[in-house]
Amino acid sequence: MNETLVACTALTKRYGNKTALRGVDLELGRGRIVGLLGPNGSGKTTLIKILCGLLQPTEGAVLVDGQPVGPYTKSIISYLPDRMYFADWMKATDLFDLFADFYGDFDRTRAMTMCASLGVTPSDRLKSMSKGTKEKVQLVLVMARKAQLYLLDEPIAGVDPAARDFILNTILTNYNEEGTVLISTHLISDIEKVLDEAVFLKDGQITLHDTVDNIREREGKSVDALFREIFRAPNFEGGAF
Amino acid sequence: MFGKLLKYDFRSMWKQFAFIWPAALALALVNHFTINGLDSAGTVGETTAGISMLIYVAILMAMFIVALVFAIQRFFKGLLGDEGYLMHTLPVRPWQLIGAKLVCAVVTTFLSVMVALLSILVIFPWDREVVGELFRGLRYVFTHWNIQATHGIIGILEFCLMMMVSFATGFLQLYLAMSIGHLFNKNRVASSVIAFIAINAIVSTLSGTLLLPFSDVLSDIINSMNGAASFHASMWTIIAGELVLSAIFFAGTEFVLRKKLNLE
Numbered sequence: 329m330n331e332t333l334v335a336c337t338a339l340t341k342r343y344g345n346k347t348a349l350r351g352v353d354l355e356l357g358r359g360r361i362v363g364l365l366g367p368n369g370s371g372k373t374t375l376i377k378i379l380c381g382l383l384q385p386t387e388g389a390v391l392v393d394g395q396p397v398g399p400y401t402k403s404i405i406s407y408l409p410d411r412m413y414f415a416d417w418m419k420a421t422d423l424f425d426l427f428a429d430f431y432g433d434f435d436r437t438r439a440m441t442m443c444a445s446l447g448v449t450p451s452d453r454l455k456s457m458s459k460g461t462k463e464k465v466q467l468v469l470v471m472a473r474k475a476q477l478y479l480l481d482e483p484i485a486g487v488d489p490a491a492r493d494f495i496l497n498t499i500l501t502n503y504n505e506e507g508t509v510l511i512s513t514h515l516i517s518d519i520e521k522v523l524d525e526a527v528f529l530k531d532g533q534i535t536l537h538d539t540v541d542n543i544r545e546r547e548g549k550s551v552d553a554l555f556r557e558i559f560r561a562p563n564f565e566g567g568a569f
Numbered sequence: 570m571f572g573k574l575l576k577y578d579f580r581s582m583w584k585q586f587a588f589i590w591p592a593a594l595a596l597a598l599v600n601h602f603t604i605n606g607l608d609s610a611g612t613v614g615e616t617t618a619g620i621s622m623l624i625y626v627a628i629l630m631a632m633f634i635v636a637l638v639f640a641i642q643r644f645f646k647g648l649l650g651d652e653g654y655l656m657h658t659l660p661v662r663p664w665q666l667i668g669a670k671l672v673c674a675v676v677t678t679f680l681s682v683m684v685a686l687l688s689i690l691v692i693f694p695w696d697r698e699v700v701g702e703l704f705r706g707l708r709y710v711f712t713h714w715n716i717q718a719t720h721g722i723i724g725i726l727e728f729c730l731m732m733m734v735s736f737a738t739g740f741l742q743l744y745l746a747m748s749i750g751h752l753f754n755k756n757r758v759a760s761s762v763i764a765f766i767a768i769n770a771i772v773s774t775l776s777g778t779l780l781l782p783f784s785d786v787l788s789d790i791i792n793s794m795n796g797a798a799s800f801h802a803s804m805w806t807i808i809a810g811e812l813v814l815s816a817i818f819f820a821g822t823e824f825v826l827r828k829k830l831n832l833e
Contacts, residue, residue: 380658384828399570403660413654415647417584429573430659 330394333358333477333508334379339388341374341532348374350532351388356508358476361522363540363551364512366529367559372512373410375529376479379510380407393476403431406475410482412462420450420465431473433504439472442502446494460487467495471502478509484518492518516552526551528558570661574669578643582677585639589632590684596625597688605694625692629685636681640674644744645761649751653832663826667744667819674740675733682732720797727804734811741818742768748825772814 334356341349348371356362364372377383378390381397392401414423420443427434443450446464454462470478480499484492492515500522503509513519526543528536535558536543540551547554603618648656648666656666693699711721746768750761791802 382654382657382830382832384830399660399662402658405658407654407658409654411651411654413651415581415652417581426577429576430570430661 331357332391333393334510335391336375336378337389339375339378339390340386341371341378341383342386348532349378349385352532352534354527354534354537356510356525358508359506360524361503361509361511362525362527363516363519363523364510364527364529365514365516365551365555366512367514370529371532372529373481374532376407376481376510376512379477380405380479404433404476406431406470406473406478408466408470408478408480408483410485412466414454414462414465416455417453419453420448420468423454423465423469424450427469427473433474435472435474438502439468442468442472442498446498460491463487467498471498474504474507476504476507478503478507480509480511482513483511484513484515489518496522516555517550520551523551528555530559570659571665571669574659574661574665575672578669578673579676581643582639582673585635586677586680589628589635590680593625593628593632593684593688594691596621596628597691600625600692601694604692625688629688632681632684633678636678639677640670640740641743641747643673644670645747645751648826649747649757649832651833653830657826657830657832664819664823667822667826671737671740671744671819675736678736679729679733720801724797724800724804727801727808731804731808731811734808734815738811738815738818741815741822742772744822745818745825748822752825752829752831754831768818 332355334354336352336354339349339352339354340347352371352375354375364375366372374383378385379392379397381402390397393404395401424434424436424439427439428436440450443465446468448457448461448464448468450465454465457465467483470480478499483499484495487495496519499509499511511519511523520540523540525539526536527534538546543551543554549557599621600618603614603621606614606618646652647670657663659666743765746765747761749764750757750759753760787806791799791806794802
């Protein structure tokens with residue numbers, strides 16, 4: 329087994345004349361919980377989409393478990409996008425069938441247990457579910473896999489603080505401990521306590537990648553405080569008229 | 570994996586058509602009785618027959634429109650919309666995704682044609698005289714044009730194949746147009762429509778300039794053959810031409826989805 333799970337070298341992504349990622353080098357090991365931290369528009373979603381194969385990099389290379397992105401890497405990655413991806417006519421159980429068919433690591437029994445603890449009725453049509461319930465179904469699908477790499481794009485962005493703890497708890501109690509979890513977010517204080525490593529992304533470049541313990545020790549402050557310091561918006565100093 | 574993709578595409582097809590196919594056949598059956606009972610019916614009967622015929626024709630048209638919309642939607646929403654986030658992260662290759670959509674669309678259209686033909690047979694009176702007349706007519710066609718039965722059966726199969734390949738080319742042209750349209754960040758539907766028209770224009774210009782010199786030679790060859798052989802030859806010429814177009818459209822669509830995927 330490859331010790332390095334994710335290896336990005338000189339990764340660049342341009343959309344027309346806009347550059348979303350500039351020469352990103354990133355290595356992630358196994359068995360970690362990594363925060364991908366940066367303000368909106370810093371390139372977090374672009375990096376995650378490249379890792380799961382929804383985007384092709386303009387330059388540079390990505391290896392996941394030593395393989396270029398393709399059917400194999402997709403089979404070991406569990407991806408939670410920042411939007412709903414269901415066909416409305418399906419039931420949650422239809423999606424469980426689909427995941428069980430395509431992903432050998434999907435654990436249906438665990439999915440049903442998670443539904444019970446999250447208060448989701450899996451035999452209901454998705455069309456009849458509330459937005460929050462649909463998000464829970466999507467979380468169940470992603471976390472009921474024993475994946476090598478979990479890519480969670482803003483899993484706690486759209487929900488109230490009480491639900492955040494609920495979601496984080498679901499992630500922490502269900503992920504495959506030999507696998508790595510990459511969580512992108514700009515809400516750091518909520519997830520800081522669960523992170524092993526932090527990656528700071530600013531304007532498409534990695535400005536910091538270290539363990540949370542090292543950061544606290546070296547900087548003498550929490551990751552959240554450091555983040556606020558680095559990414560503080562420059563004050564608008566109104567001049568005299 | 571391809572088989573699993575097909576399973577889910579056919580499942581969604583069945584959701585769409587589980588009502589409309591039986592409904593078309595059931596309405597044909599109603600028309601069978603209203604039309605064939607006309608002799609004994611009065612004005613009321615005639616009106617009923619007219620209305621039920623109108624509904625039958627409407628549902629047949631609806632069936633083909635639904636089939637077309639279904640094929641377009643399954644590709645546009647399923648692969649280029651939000652559902653694409655699920656489909657493109659499944660451990661499959663892009664050509665398998667396109668292939669499954671294509672097979673499902675072609676089979677759906679073919680089955681709709683079959684349902685339409687079957688429904689016409691249902692409407693016909695079923696008495697011995699009419700059926701006998703039908704068979705005599707067929708035998709006349711075969712003997713008159715000197716067609717052997719085997720040629721006839723092969724010919725029908727060739728015609729079915731030609732029909733399916735033509736459907737495939739049509740759907741693949743739509744797929745390519747939608748793939749090109751989705752590259753734009755705004756007005757994706759309008760861009761797809763423009764792309765479709767542009768592809769049409771390119772294909773007809775190219776086939777006009779490249780194939781025209783050969784078409785005379787080809788038609789001379791086909792004309793010099795006897796009836797059955799010339800039928801087979803023209804069927805296979807059309808099939809080959811459509812297959813070439815299909816391959817080009819498929820390769821273009823696959824390239825866009827593999828290299829240029831641009832989900833919202």
